[in-house]
Amino acid sequence: xxxxxxxxxxxxxxxxxxxxxxxxxxxxxxxxxxxxxxxxxxxxxxxxxxxxxxxxxxxxxxxxxxxxxxxxxxxxxxxxxxxxxxxxxxxxxxxxxxxxxxxxxxxxxxxxxxxxxxxxxxxxxxxxxxxxxxxxxxxxxxxxxxxxxxxxxxxxxxxxxxxxxxxxxxxxxxxxxxxxxxxxxxxxxxxxxxxxxxxxxxxxxxxxxxxxxxxxxxxxxxxxxxxxxxxxxxxxxxxxxxxxxxxxxxxxxxxxxxxxxxxxxxxxxxxxxxxxxxxxxxxxxxxxxxxxxxxxxxxxxxxxxxxxxxxxxxxxxxxxxxxxxxxxxxx
Amino acid sequence: xxxxxxxxxxxxxxxxxxxxxxxxxxxxxxxxxxxxxxxxxxxxxxxxxxxxxxxxxxxxxxxxxxxxxxxxxxxxxxxxxxxxxxxxxxxxxxxxxxxxxxxxxxxxxxxxxxxxxxxxxxxxxxxxxxxxxxxxxxxxxxxxxxxxxxxxxxxxxxxxxxxxxxxxxxxxxxxxxxxxxxxxxxxxxxxxxxxxxxxxxxxxxxxxxxxxxxxxxxxxxxxxxxxxxxxxxxxxxxxxxxxxxxxxxxxxxxxxxxxxxxxxxxxxxxxxxxxxxxxxxxxxxxxxxxxxxxxxxxxxxxxxxxxxxxxxxxxxxxxxxxxxxxxxxxxxxxxxxxxxxxxxxxxxxxxxxxxxxxxxxxxxxxxxxxxxxxxxxxxxxxxxxxxxxxxxxxxxxxxxxxxxxxxxxxxxxxxxxxxxxxxxxxxxxxxxxxxxxxxxxxxxxx
Numbered sequence: 044x045x046x047x048x049x050x051x052x053x054x055x056x057x058x059x060x061x062x063x064x065x066x067x068x069x070x071x072x073x074x075x076x077x078x079x080x081x082x083x084x085x086x087x088x089x090x091x092x093x094x095x096x097x098x099x100x101x102x103x104x105x106x107x108x109x110x111x112x113x114x115x116x117x118x119x120x121x122x123x124x125x126x127x128x129x130x131x132x133x134x135x136x137x138x139x140x141x142x143x144x145x146x147x148x149x150x151x152x153x154x155x156x157x158x159x160x161x162x163x164x165x166x167x168x169x170x171x172x173x174x175x176x177x178x179x180x181x182x183x184x185x186x187x188x189x190x191x192x193x194x195x196x197x198x199x200x201x202x203x204x205x206x207x208x209x210x211x212x213x214x215x216x217x218x219x220x221x222x223x224x225x226x227x228x229x230x231x232x233x234x235x236x237x238x239x240x241x242x243x244x245x246x247x248x249x250x251x252x253x254x255x256x257x258x259x260x261x262x263x264x265x266x267x268x269x270x271x272x273x274x275x276x277x278x279x280x281x282x283x284x285x286x287x288x289x290x291x292x293x294x295x296x297x298x299x300x301x302x303x304x305x306x307x308x309x310x311x312x313x314x315x316x317x318x319x320x321x322x323x324x325x326x327x328x329x330x331x332x333x334x335x336x337x338x339x340x341x342x343x344x345x346x347x348x349x350x351x352x353x354x355x356x357x358x359x360x361x362x363x364x365x366x367x368x369x370x371x372x373x374x
Numbered sequence: 375x376x377x378x379x380x381x382x383x384x385x386x387x388x389x390x391x392x393x394x395x396x397x398x399x400x401x402x403x404x405x406x407x408x409x410x411x412x413x414x415x416x417x418x419x420x421x422x423x424x425x426x427x428x429x430x431x432x433x434x435x436x437x438x439x440x441x442x443x444x445x446x447x448x449x450x451x452x453x454x455x456x457x458x459x460x461x462x463x464x465x466x467x468x469x470x471x472x473x474x475x476x477x478x479x480x481x482x483x484x485x486x487x488x489x490x491x492x493x494x495x496x497x498x499x500x501x502x503x504x505x506x507x508x509x510x511x512x513x514x515x516x517x518x519x520x521x522x523x524x525x526x527x528x529x530x531x532x533x534x535x536x537x538x539x540x541x542x543x544x545x546x547x548x549x550x551x552x553x554x555x556x557x558x559x560x561x562x563x564x565x566x567x568x569x570x571x572x573x574x575x576x577x578x579x580x581x582x583x584x585x586x587x588x589x590x591x592x593x594x595x596x597x598x599x600x601x602x603x604x605x606x607x608x609x610x611x612x613x614x615x616x617x618x619x620x621x622x623x624x625x626x627x628x629x630x631x632x633x634x635x636x637x638x639x640x641x642x643x644x645x646x647x648x649x650x651x652x653x654x655x656x657x658x659x660x661x662x663x664x665x666x667x668x669x670x671x672x673x674x675x676x677x678x679x680x681x682x683x684x685x686x687x688x689x690x691x692x693x694x695x696x697x698x699x700x701x702x703x704x705x706x707x708x709x710x711x712x713x714x715x716x717x718x719x720x721x722x723x724x725x726x727x728x729x730x731x732x733x734x735x736x737x738x739x740x741x742x743x744x745x746x747x748x749x750x751x752x753x754x755x756x757x758x759x760x761x762x763x764x765x766x767x768x769x770x771x772x773x774x775x776x777x778x779x780x781x782x783x784x785x786x787x788x789x790x791x792x793x794x795x796x797x798x799x800x801x802x803x804x805x806x807x808x809x810x811x812x813x814x815x816x817x818x819x820x
Contacts, residue, residue: 326483
């Protein structure tokens with residue numbers, strides 16, 4: 044067996060192992076778990092949206108434990124300051140008695156940062172985290188401090204309590220690779236949740252990977268082959284979200300103001316490659332692109348006035364764009 | 375990867391070609407059906423050969439078109455990926471090998487796809503080269519041959535038989551130097567009616583030419599001129615001879631019975647009461663010029679040839695042999711004019727007889743009546759009455775004889791034999807002059 048085959052096989056094994064470990068702590072939510080794990084192993088950030096108490100924080104905790112990553116949690120409140128995220132300079136007394144400013148690293152210096160209720164903080168504070176997400180470094184004055192590798196941000200937001208919140212601007216939303224919806228559990232799932240959480244038997248998540256393995260997985264993802272026809276499909280799908288594109292369906296033309304940026308296309312390709320690697324394959328397929336399409340596009344389609352007035356869900360527009368591309372491929 | 379994919383590609387292309395041949399066979403069957411139907415109904419020659427050629431061409435074209443369409447490997451590889459759920463492994467590996475893979479992952483991908491494809495069986499993917507509905511193709515071919523079971527169309531009852539057509543062609547050849555228009559019409563004639571119509575028209579033209587020639591001869595003799603009369607009269611206009619008016623009156627009297635000289639007679643009208651002016655002479659000269667153009671000294675011979683061909687064609691229609699170029703047993707009494715109808719067991723009913731036969735009988739009857747004297751009360755009739763043998767002439771009143779003549783000629787026919795169109799030309803003018811005289815007398819009456 045070639046080295047590449049060994050790497051792919053090992054990656055698939057570890058992915059399944061991490062998946063199984065997360066399932067110990069999170070009941071159901073298969074889509075959210077798959078999406079979060081895929082984004083993490085692709086090196087992207089993920090935004091989780093759901094009502095309170097659905098297990099968003101538990102999912103992120105389990106994810107970080109399964110991936111063997113250090114985790115910091117930042118509870119976003121309206122009074123949170125940017126320095127509370129990135130860190131600040133503190134006047135310290137050195138050994139020789141002199142006083143110097145020392146940079147104290149903030150909670151962002153971790154492998155995985157849980158940004159809880161990110162929409163409750165002010166835009167200034169949000170931008171501090173988002174800058175770190177993009178640059179993977181923190182700048183303090185003239186000094187730049189690189190963040191740990193791998194660096195992943197899992198943000199959550201509550202769609203119910205929107206009063207007094209600062210929704211992330213569209214340009215900032217684009218930095219999240221996937222936006223995952225955490226839905227209500229089914230009846231059976233709810234019963235299992237109670238069985239697990241309301242008793243003394245608390246499952247513990249064992250690490251299936253570590254930071255180095257995660258970096259190796261991310262490297263393997265980037266080496267995974269993306270065939271030309273699948274890449275062309277990614278391009279067509281991305282363009283289909285633009286109202287002026289010839290590939291766009293009627294609903295996009297009518298309700299969308301702007302479509303996905305090239306970051307969306309990158310998210311599609313990386314997500315597809317990650318799924319292929321997790322499946323033990325050397326190449327991504329169009330089915331992989333279809334699987335991650337909604338995650339990658341639902342937060343990147345901006346509604347126009349008609350869309351807002353008719354209360355159109357951007358997720359529906361993303362699904363229609365996907366169906367249009369599928370139908371075009373069939374013909 | 376190419377090696378592993380080769381048997382799959384080959385099998386897919388064979389399937390495509392066979393499928394194309396099947397589609398072509400359906401189209402070819404339709405073409406064969408059309409060709410055979412045309413052959414049966416419209417007597418299209420070489421129907422089977424052309425239909426078979428069309429069928430073969432459609433099958434070959436279908437196979438070629440679909441094979442050519444299947445030459446692209448990408449759709450076939452996509453189908454393989456879909457069938458074996460290989461998640462685009464095969465088409466990715468094929469493209470990588472075509473482009474020349476260099477990275478480890480690419481090489482591993484190619485090896486992985488090739489191994490998986492090698493373990494697969496092309497026959498498992500395409501178990502049947504022919505689709506399940508292939509049995510409909512021979513059924514379509516059999517259906518296409520159904521027109522062969524159709525009965526041939528009934529022959530056109532009006533179409534000429536071979537003998538009649540030969541007689542018509544011979545008549546055309548015989549008249550080729552005399553009347554080219556009649557020759558063309560006889561050669562193009564499809565029915566007996568058309569052939570006889572052409573001969574009737576030729577006969578009319580010949581009669582008019584003969585009458586014109588006769589009228590011209592009469593005029594030359596009466597006016598005692600050698601050179602063309604029209605020029606002579608124009609020359610005489612300047613200095614008319616003293617007896618010119620008398621000669622013109624004699625000319626009028628001489629041409630009175632000639633129907634083709636009507637224009638000359640009209641120009642000579644009033645010659646007794648008015649003086650012979652220059653204008654009058656020019657008018658007479660113009661009329662004589664028309665006569666010179668129509669006159670044909672050989673028209674009489676032409677007329678005889680035309681009539682002979684008419685009799686031959688009529689005989690061919692009756693399927694009776696001719697003797698000395700004339701119908702057998704023809705006499706002035708016309709006693710045997712009915713033998714063609716009665717004694718010929720193969721003759722058709724009077725309704726089926728060609729017009730020439732009817733015309734011939736009617737003409738013979740009328741000539742008999744004329745020769746016997748139309749003013750006589752009793753005449754000999756050629757019409758055989760029921761129960762009487764052919765050798766006994768029948769004495770009948772003139773009216774009855776004429777009625778019988780018209781009945782024998784016109785029975786079940788659309789047009790009468792004794793009407794203006796079927797009378798010889800000489801009779802037509804006589805009747806016209808009669809009515810003109812009656813009309814003039816009526817005008818002069820107080």
